[in-house]
Amino acid sequence: MINESRSDKINSMNEQSLIQDAQSGNLDAFNTLVLHYQDSVFNVALRIMGDGDMAADASQDAFISAFKSIKSFRGGSFKGWLMRIVTNACYDELRRKKRRPTTPLEPETDDGEEMDSPRWLADSNMTPDQQAEADEVEHAIQHCLDNLPLDFKTVMVMADIQGLDYAEVASAVRVPLGTIKSRLARARLRMRECLQGFAELLPANYRLEDGITA
């Protein structure tokens, strides 16, 4: 974590001038930043929304509103600032989706009910074994993420998946650092409990049975 934040600071030397150029309306400078951050932004959106198409839409919306409001960026973590914008774009997209429900994120049974047991993962892939296994773990994690309250999920995606430090997450979510600490701890507990249902899919060294005392 410490190493990551150090490397971010080194990049920020170049990043600062790009941000300044973008703030004066230089779209090319902004697009350089887009290319640098688009994978992170997309992954945050993907993990929050659990759907690739919606995540892509939210990412695009996020970059458009980021450019429009880049003059309001007053320093600090640019990645954190972007994360806040993409999170808001995801919340907007999820609100829209709630109003106009589309295809469920999980496969349905013949009765039209959503499957939430690990069984649905078994026939979800036709790829080679190893890939299938990795995909299943990913599906399991995504499934557990989707079951988390939105606030917890957002904090977990930023801290555990994107590797942002607490201060960056706090600035992105606009809540006090103490709240981030508490949300993340509780999200991890819930995640662990959820993943117990997928024990057979998880790597051998991932021993969930250890220390389940909370």
Place this chain on the structure above:
Amino acid sequence: MNRRDIELLSAYLDGELKPSELAKMESRLKSDPELESEMKSMRATRTLLSKLPSRQAPRNFTLTRKMVGQNPRLPRIYPVFRWATIAATLLFFFSIGINSFSTQMASQQVAFGIGGSGGGGDAESFAEQAPAMEAPAAEEPAAPAPAEELVAPTEPETYADSANGVEQPTEIAPTDDAARTGEEPSSKTAESENAVEASPFVSSMWQIAFVIIALMGALLMILMRYISARRWK
């Protein structure tokens, strides 16, 4: 294991504990196997999440100028042309306005001048009659000499003065000519227009210049926009 311990463990794994908390936590972990087991379990969860494959963005999210409503950059001189065109157009219409106003004023002045000196009749009939004297004068050199001399100046003011100065001939002249020209009212009107338009407030040269500036400005602006748009693409 209380909630506070869980939070401390979580922060410990992220390296977010204060030095004093960190020392305490490390010593507790050594002496408390349950706490250590909890820590390992949470660390495994954290590691699993951090190893989640990062997906590549399905496409580039770079923005186009259209997306953000940006227009092509125009040359710095562009506003000069814009203001010049606006100013020339306004001046052109202003000159038309002021010319027609001055024409009206002039014709009223003429009518008033004759009406005052004549002491009778309505102003319009005099306004028509008075310039009408010019037409026969020009067409027929044989017309009475005094009338011809007096009518010759085309400027309304001069005419008005002359009308005031010499009443007799002006009253004679219309009576002679009115009988003849009365049959052709259209030619009389045209003549009267000529008489007053001879001295517009803004000369037609200026008006032409305004039109040329406005048109050239507009053309150059269109050209600049076209070139900028092409370069921009």
